[in-house]
Amino acid sequence: MHEHLTPYDFNALSDDEFRLRFRAWLKEYYPEQWRQNDRRPYLRLVGEDLRACMLLLNEHGWRAPAWPREYGGMGLSFRKQWIYQQEWERAAGARIVEPGETHLGPTLFQYGTEEQKAAHLPRILRCDDLWVQGYSEPNAGSDLASLRTRAIREGDDFIVNGQKIWTTQASTSTHIFALVRTGQYEKKQQGITFLLIDLRAPGVSVRPIMNLAGDDELCEVFFDDVRVPVSDAVGAVDDGWQVAKSLLGHERLWLGSPAMANSAMHIATRLVKEIGLETDVGVTDRLAQLQCDLHDYRLLYTDICEDVANGAEVGPGASVLKVYISELLQRIVQFNAGIAAEYGAVIGDVQVGDLSTNLHWPFMWALPTTIYAGCNEVQRDILAKTVLKLPA
Structure with a gap:
């Protein structure tokens, strides 16, 4: 290479x-x-x-x-x-959101064969292939090891049957890297394989899901006797759980970026001014609390990134970033919709004084941030066990 x-x-x-x-x-x-x-x-x-x-x-x-x-x-x-x-x-x-670059590439660096690297890495960079992540299934989201999509070996191929859900951008992408069940063992994390699948292969169907924000980027993906070469398994067959865990790393830090909360706070301060609420003590107190919380979070995020830049590992404590910023984002957009009164109920763009914005879409979009990428309840379990050392 x-x-x-x-x-x-x-x-x-x-x-x-x-x-x-x-x-x-x-x-x-x-x-x-x-x-x-x-x-x-x-x-x-x-x-x-x-x-x-x-x-x-x-x-x-x-x-x-x-x-x-x-x-x-x-x-x-x-x-x-x-x-x-x-x-x-x-x-x-x-x-x-480009999982080919951020997820599959680093996985191939570590686990891929030279043939897989040569076949896929240049195509990712040239955008010949756009990849999506196929992990979650109905009843196997946060408890991912309960997945039921099966791949049964038949000669040099796997025959894949099952379903994935909440597959972001599947309707506009060409390939999926998926976790599939290839064996049954005492521990459910065993017997899972990391498989590369062409979304245009016979037997694959994609169905977009419309969400409350009006977007249809989330999708269901169905596999009906899809034939996939065994050579498209990354890492050892039945050891895909270990491969999947390697995808964490720095992605947890970028996921914790305060950028979206910064944008929501910018709207909040503009709204207070444009609606004429600068003298409303209740409103300004709530705004000040949100501003303080965001300021504190920026310092925490900077400290953790600085530690990593100086050679520290990205430990399980990084889970606190996703928990805190997703819940803070929800509180800010709820504040915005609340103080905007009738404007907060409008679907689409609204004009509030000199501010042209959209309050409905950010409000609805922020709702699932505490669920995706590992729901906050699971992240709190991780923090309790690995950071606070609480008993199971």
């Missing part, structure tokens, strides 16, 4: 030089229509917009900041990855 070595070593730059270089590139090349604003506070790119954005980054050498240079990535240190994220958020860059 060394023929794909990225020619430029960004780690040779000082942190300030790297920051200013990426900031200048975003200002010159990143299109306005892909930036978040008051009307699109959590804009996420999907489909062709996602592909076009990833191709633009790849063309200019800004794709895959965490990938090693020998696989075509930027090979950034953690500190420079953190700067990259800060500048992306500073430029109001759209939210990017």
Whole structure:
């Protein structure tokens, strides 16, 4: 794979030089229509917009900041990855969900064969393939090891039958990496295999699910006698649980970014002014409490990222980030909808004084943040057992 070595070593730059270089590139090349604003506070790119954005980054050498240079990535240190994220958020860059880069690539680095790396990594960078994650199933979400999608070996193929749910962007993607049941053992975490599946294969069907925010990016995926080569199993057959666990790492930190809460707080302060509530002590007290909570969280997030940048491991304590910021985001958007009175009940854009925004979509979108990526109840269990050392 060394023929794909990225020619430029960004780690040779000082942190300030790297920051200013990426900031200048975003200002010159990143299109306005892909930036978040008051009307699109959590804009996420999907489909062709996602592909076009990833191709633009790849063309200019800004794709895959965490990938090693020998696989075509930027090979950034953690500190420079953190700067990259800060500048992306500073430029109001759209939210990017691209599991091929963030999840599958690092998994192939660790567990993939040389043939799998050669086949898939360049296609991910070129956006020939767009990947989604196939983990959750009905009755197997937080208790993922209870999954029931089965893959029965038949010669050189697996025959896959079952269903995945809450599969983000499956309707606009080409491939899925999925956990499937290939064996029965005493421990339910055993007998699971990490399998790569073409969503265009015969027997695969995708059905979008409309949510309360009006989006249909979440999908159900059905497998009906889908034939998948055994060579598309990543890692050892029946040992996919270990492969899946390796996907955590720094992703837990980026998931805890305060960016969305910052956007919601910006709307909150504008609303208080535009509605004329600056002298309402009850409203301003609640706003001040939210501002203090967000300020404290920013310091916590910075401290944890700083520790990792200085060589610390991403421990289970990072689970506190996802718990805190998701619940704080919900409290801020609920505050916004509440003080906006009749404006808070409008579906779509509203004009409040000089502020043009959308209050309904962020309110509805924030509701599932405490559920996805490991529901907060499970995250609290992790914190209780591994950080506080409480008995089971």
